[in-house]
Each structure stands twice: as structure tokens, then as C-alpha cells.
Amino acid sequence: MSTNLFVLGAAAGQLNTGDIIFQLAMFLILMALLKKYAWGPLMGIMQNREQHIAGEIDAAEKSRTEAQKFLDEQRELLKQSRQEAQGLIENAKKQADIQRDEILALARTESDRIKESAKVEIEQQKEQAVAAIRDQVASLSVMIASKVIEKELDATEQEKLINEYINEAGEGR
Secondary structure, eight states: OHHHHHHHHHHHHOOOHHHHHHHHHHHHHHHHHIIIIIIHHHHHHHHHHHHHHHHHHHHHHHHHHHHHHHHHHHHHHHHHHHHHHHHHHHHHHHHHHHHHHHHHHHHHHHHHHHHHHHHHHHHHHHHHHHHHHHHHHHHHHHHHHHHHHHSOOOHHHHHHHHHHHHHHHHHHO
């Protein structure tokens, strides 16, 4: 037991600098080895990972910017298409109005022409009817005059004779 006390006494009262230096040297060697074989590659992997993530973020931002640009272009194209469609509709309405006015003008012209034609035809028919009546009146007058000349009549007989000839002329129609 005395040797155990000696070791305990040395540990409790004395400072062993050789062990401290050895442990410090081992710690420094261990740190150098860790830095070379563990921290170096680990930091390299971390740097690669950081660069990869930064590249992915840049690519995502670029894609988002391109998508926004494409969306803006599509919106502008849609706006232009709507304006063109509105213009086409307006032109179609104007053309329809012009055609309607032309058709109405043609219809009015044709209507006026038909009216004038009907008026001319009616006037001709009227003139023919008046001429026919004149011819009948003239022939009746000649007939009555010839009958009157054949016999001298008094006023009542003359009226009776005129009525008879008028009745005969009416039946002859």
C-alpha cells in the first residue's frame, strides 16, 4: 500500500510537467490531424454544399424572373388580342350598319319605283276607262240623236227614250 500512497501523493501535491507537455503535444497533433483529415474535407463538403445551394437559389430566382417575364408577355398578348377582337367587332358592326343602310335605300328606291309604276298604270287605266266612257257616251249621243231625228218627241218621251238607251248601254257592258 505504500506505493499507492506514493502515487496519490504525487498526484495530489506535485505537478507532473512531462505528462502535461506530452498530453499537450498529443492534443496539438490530434488537432492537426483532425484539421487535415476531418475539418478540411468537412469544410470542403460544406463549401461545396453552400455553393450548390447558392447555385440552386440563383437558378430558382432566374426561373422565377423568366416565368414572370413570360407571364407579362402573355398578359400583353392577351390584351392585344382583346383589343384586336374589339376592333373586329366594331368594324363588323360598322359594316353591318352600312349594309343595312344600303339595303334600306335599295328597298326604298324599289318601293318608290313600284309606286310610280302603279301610279302610271292606274293613270293609264283611268284614261282608258274615261276614253271608253266617252266613246259610249258619244255612241249613245249619236244613237239618241238619230232616234230623236227619226221622231219628234215631247219632253217626257225624250226622257223615257234616254233612260231606255242608258239601261241598254248598262246591260251591254
